[in-house]
Amino acid sequence: MLDPQRVTLSPWAPEDRALLDRANTRAMTAQLGGPEPADAVERRHEDYLRLSREGTAQMFRVDVDDAAAGGVGFWEVEHEGVPAYETGWYTLPEFQGRGVATAALRHVVALVRERGDRDLLVAYPWRENAASTALCRSAGFEHHGSSRAPWRGREVTFENWVLDMRPLDLAGREPDVDERFAGDDLDASRWWPYYTPHWSSRAQSAARYGLTDAGLELRIDEHTPPWAPEWDGHVRCSHLQTGQHSGPVGSGTGQHRFRDGLVVREQQPEHRGWLPRYGVIEVRMAAVRHPDAMVAFWPIGFEDRPDDCGEICIAEIFGSEIDDAGGWVGVGVKPQNDPRLRADFEKVRVSGDLTSMHDYAVEWSPDRLRFFVDGRWVKTVAQRIDYPVQLMLDLYELPGAGPRDVAALPHRFRAERVRTFPPR
Template sequence: MNAAVTLAPWGPADLPLLERANTPEMTAHLGGPETPAQLDERQERYLRLGAAGEAAMYRIEVGGTPVGGIGYWQVEHEGTPAWETGWNVFPEWQGRGIAREALRLVIRLVVARGERDLLVAYPGVDNPSSNALCRTAGFAHRGSGSMPWRGGELSFNTWVLDMAPLDLDRREPDLDERFDEGVLDEKVWWPYYLAHWSTRERAAARYSVAPDGLELRIDADTPAWSPEFDGGNRVSHLQTGQFSGPLGGSIGQHRFRDGLVVREAQPERRLHLPRHGVIEVRLAAVRHPDAMVAFWPIGFEERPDDCGEICIAEIFGSEIDDDGGWVGVGVKSQNDPRLRTDFEKIRVDGDLTGFHDYAVEWTPDGLRFFIDHRWVKTVNQAIDYPMQLMLDIYEFPRADGTRDLAALPHVLRVDRVRTFPPA
């Protein structure tokens, strides 16, 4: 599927889409088709509740072709105001990820509306695809139930997506790094980027620490950190741990490609290794097409499988514009066989070259991601091992091998890094 999935507001002419979805196949998990009169009433309800602001229904379109419907409407969940969502995709369009993308778009619309912190869904217990979609979209399973429906009994699962903002008011940090002491605290930070796959000389950070915070810098004479394994990529970086094996071996953190070999033995460093809780950074991105900034805790990797990545912020300078930009968040499995990559880019309005807060709330059951304390994504996967913080700015080589020397130095500004133990 090459054409983009888009949502269009439901309109007076969309009754035929309800009729097309009213087949025994499409309603098998809903108790069967409705009567023509019931469809007319449903169409009227969609329009009436939409006009009143109590619901929002949409056509799902692919390249301008209607392929189904989705929406959300006001409900209460266990006494708490919530939105409920539901969807359908016509049979010939199923199996292409359309419902997943449509639900992602609806979630973004609900978040932007900002009126209620819960989104719920009640797919039938015998509807595996809709239940799987809830799970992959970050909803948490909260039990099952049944109710009379269309002359029968409907058994359903309850899925809840918690979109509440990050609340740190009553929590005390176990790390509150403001970078305001004039020197880097090397009891917390190791100023080398994965030096085991290179050397400390090539992987050393360029930085300054001043009352205004940390500046990580790529200069004209910053070398490629590991030309053997990572080409012309340059990086200035801090991390809060270091673990790797002996010279000539293959044991080391962040095995980002096959064939890596330890080129310089490194001392072990267990500096600050959170295991659950909140991890937060306040930074200002760099708007240049060759630059990228990131904050991405990774497994300390004392055990090889404990190597997943929590991407709190990944911002490419090429994806920043005058109105805002895209911020990558989520989980990357890397080489952890227990994880699946669940990563997406979130559109953020405003100047990303100014300071913004990026955070994750990490529990034994999953992770909730935030930008400026607003919820943006949930990943329901378990990561249960120590993580080290990774903070950096990259400069990527151009296809022709040139560099924009006039734009250097590229500077990542960091106001603070905080971690909070589990609540």
């Protein structure tokens, strides 16, 4: 599969007329009713240019390494009486099956999200178009039934796929837990201040933290040891989690089996603290701008059953990916070792100072997860995670190419609050 960064969009231009001719073949139009006459292709080209000028649509040429690979766009429609954008795409035969359409659609989703004037993005592929149906599903669209409509002199069945981009709505909802990190120490009924210590030890993986009027501060300082040098080299971590489950010493049973061959090195008591299942999970936190630092909030399955171990990554922010205008925030689902899940994770660009406080949240229902930054929708994953998760909140120091940057220490990761809301 192609690196998605090799796929770019260019606004539709007069010289792109030839691309429509290349797409107007019997094979390329089999799911559209067949090739169009030349005058119809010319009208389509003129419509692309006109609608883009008017601002009611955005049409693009899809490029791979500057070579034309297809087309994509979105335009204003109404879906069941609600303002929406409709999207459509095509990929030339020599580029099909390489992830080009997936990357192009991801670009379109980002553009519609940034526009922010319509909360629905819809697609209506023909029922027989299995490839487009699969693409809609993988992009987080939800199937809303089918409809029949006239198309070029015949009746056609269209599948209705809808991407819900509405902002997070917490109106009238009360949190079941609203953790503000008040008091002299952590609430031991919720938090376990060690990073998966079964693979190492509580002494080696203990969090360095403090509670202030502004909330929690996790620290990595000059004397923070690597948390598990046997398995993870010189990675250092200061971390809180809200559950703990692992097997006896010498076994391979334990949460977050992040590599093959792991063996439990220290027996741990079971801790069932704060284990939400469905609803909204939200953190208000600030990232660390240093190339060796990474902060994350990533609930994982409690894993008392081996397959119940998927990760809901609500925010993962590398200090190396923060700049003066904003930064990249990783969100989505990572299967870890859950065979029922597939990886659906991406980095979304967020404007503003990520080292100041921002809200990161997921709205988790039985068949989908919707991710938000500061209440704005950023991604949907249409997968099912049906088991309790424990919250994982951490600051990492990752080894750089050169010597450790001791002069920059301590790294300080601040979290103002963590909240969960029960499902509606």
